[in-house]
Amino acid sequence: MTGAKVLRFAAVAVVLAAYAFVFRGGEGRIAAQLGENARLVERLRAAERTLGARPHIEAERTRLRGRLRTVELDAGRSALVAHFLRDAAAIAAKHHATIPTITATSAAATGAQSTVLAAGVTEPEPLEALPLEITVEGRYADVLAVIRALSRTRIPAAVDVASLARKHADGADAALTAALHVQLQRRLSPEAAPRVTAPSDRSTDVRARRG
Amino acid sequence: MRRINYLPSWSERHLGIALPPVLAAELRAPLVAFTGSLALCGVLWGVQATRLHGVERDGVAYAAQLAATQLDVARVRALEHDVVRLRALAERVETIRRSGALHANEIAALGNRLPANAWLTSLHADRGALALEGHGARLSAVGTTITALAALPAYRAARLVAIHEDPQRSGVTYALSLEPR
Numbered sequence: 280m281t282g283a284k285v286l287r288f289a290a291v292a293v294v295l296a297a298y299a300f301v302f303r304g305g306e307g308r309i310a311a312q313l314g315e316n317a318r319l320v321e322r323l324r325a326a327e328r329t330l331g332a333r334p335h336i337e338a339e340r341t342r343l344r345g346r347l348r349t350v351e352l353d354a355g356r357s358a359l360v361a362h363f364l365r366d367a368a369a370i371a372a373k374h375h376a377t378i379p380t381i382t383a384t385s386a387a388a389t390g391a392q393s394t395v396l397a398a399g400v401t402e403p404e405p406l407e408a409l410p411l412e413i414t415v416e417g418r419y420a421d422v423l424a425v426i427r428a429l430s431r432t433r434i435p436a437a438v439d440v441a442s443l444a445r446k447h448a449d450g451a452d453a454a455l456t457a458a459l460h461v462q463l464q465r466r467l468s469p470e471a472a473p474r475v476t477a478p479s480d481r482s483t484d485v486r487a488r489r490g
Numbered sequence: 491m492r493r494i495n496y497l498p499s500w501s502e503r504h505l506g507i508a509l510p511p512v513l514a515a516e517l518r519a520p521l522v523a524f525t526g527s528l529a530l531c532g533v534l535w536g537v538q539a540t541r542l543h544g545v546e547r548d549g550v551a552y553a554a555q556l557a558a559t560q561l562d563v564a565r566v567r568a569l570e571h572d573v574v575r576l577r578a579l580a581e582r583v584e585t586i587r588r589s590g591a592l593h594a595n596e597i598a599a600l601g602n603r604l605p606a607n608a609w610l611t612s613l614h615a616d617r618g619a620l621a622l623e624g625h626g627a628r629l630s631a632v633g634t635t636i637t638a639l640a641a642l643p644a645y646r647a648a649r650l651v652a653i654h655e656d657p658q659r660s661g662v663t664y665a666l667s668l669e670p671r
Contacts, residue, residue, distance in 0.1 A: 282514075282517055282520075283516050283517050283519075283520040284520075286517065286520030286521055286523070286524045287520045287523060287524075289524050289527075290520065290523040290524040290526070290527040291527070293524065293527040293528055293530075293531055294527045294530060294531070296531070297527070297530060297531035297534050297535075301531060301534045301535045301538060302534055302538065304538075305534075305535075305538030305539070305541070305542060306538070308542055309538070309541050309542050309545055312542065312545040312546055312549055313545055315549055316545060316548050316549045316552055319549060319552035319553055319556060320552055322556055323552055323555055323556050323559070326556060326559045326560070326563045327559070329563050329566050329567070330559065330562055330563065330566060332566070333562075333566045333569065336566065336569045336570055336573055337569060339573050339577075340569060340572055340573045340576060343573065343576035343577055343579075343580050344576065346580050347576065347579060347580055347583065350583055350587075352579075352583070404575055404578065404579045404582075406582070419601070423594040423597060423598055424594075426590045426591075426593055426594040426597075427590045427591045427594045428590065429590050430586060430587050430588065430589045430590030430591065431587050431590065431591070435583050435586045435587065436586065436590075437586045437589045438589045438590035438593060439589065439593060439615070440593045440594075440597065440613075440615055441614070441615055442612065442613060442614040442615065443597060443612065443613040444611065444612030444613065444614075444623075445611050445612065464583075464586055466579075
């Protein structure tokens with residue numbers, strides 16, 4: 280009887296051990312592996328979605344590059360200023376205004392310096408600012424038209440109005456004089472010259488009167 | 491009561507030899523149960539091992555597929571990164587290109603807000619604030635001007651700086667300051 284009891288007890292113990300270690304243990308490992316598989320499948324689907332979006336992303340990049348090609352972001356400093364002067368002269372002539380002075384100022388003098396883009400998760404794109412002080416003279420509507428047009432040339436130029444006043448304080452003439460802060464922007468490429476605009480002691484005055 | 495099995499054993503019936511029982515009768519049922527439990531344990535282990543092997547095989551297959559796509563995914567990620575950079579740059583350029591129109595429209599809005607009997611002589615920007623000087627036909631015109639300019643959405647308040655009677659022209663000259671929002 281003792282042997283039979285031992286055998287019965289052993290049978291029950293084996294069944295319990297099988298449940299506890301083989302079944303439950305196996306279920307745990309299988310569940311863990313299924314979870315890992317689910318994560319892999321999710322990553323695989325995400326990767327497939329990413330790959331599926333590739334044509335759209337490429338099209339978007341092409342569109343953005345085309346959009347950025349309409350402005351001269353990568354020109355050298357001299358070329359940038361030269362192009363802007365030509366455009367400014369054309370704008371002034373078109374709107375019957377005059378640009379008596381354009382003065383290039385140093386970045387330190389105007390507080391302008393290399394700016395960076397706050398581009399969220401991506402690394403910022405550094406832009407170098409070339410500050411100019413521009414005076415525009417003309418009638419009210421013409422001056423406003425020139426202010427509007429100066430920032431829409433091929434050269435990215437941030438235009439800020441410092442002052443706008445009647446040319447003659449006695450009011451005899453309807454002509455206005457506008458003093459503008461203009462910052463020409465160019466992209467800093469790795470092979471480009473130093474990032475911060477080098478301070479320059481000399482000012483360059485350019486007269487672009489309409490003929 | 492003691493039960494006696496009169497049935498001849500298998501060896502006695504077939505071989506004519508009555509072999510002594512290897513196992514006591516009372517142990518047979520427990521032994522069968524024990525053997526059954528061992529078999530159950532074995533079957534259970536086999537089933538679980540097969541299932542585990544199956545899911546591990548699936549996992550290896552998924553990992554291989556994932557590894558095969560990683561290079562292409564990295565290229566697409568680089569493209570996305572480039573697009574984000576270009577988009578930020580394009581937005582920045584667009585903001586720059588709008589700056590002239592923004593200021594011109596601001597000045598135009600100022601001029602349009604002025605009442606008929608008030609004029610603007612000059613405008614100076616100073617750290618975001620706008621200093622205005624002008625001429626009014628009457629003192630009340632300056633009040634109307636302040637009310638009209640204070641209603642501009644870009645400015646928090648229009649502050650009177652000074653008003654003087656204009657000896658040369660009839661009316662008054664005024665100086666105002668517009669504080670940005």
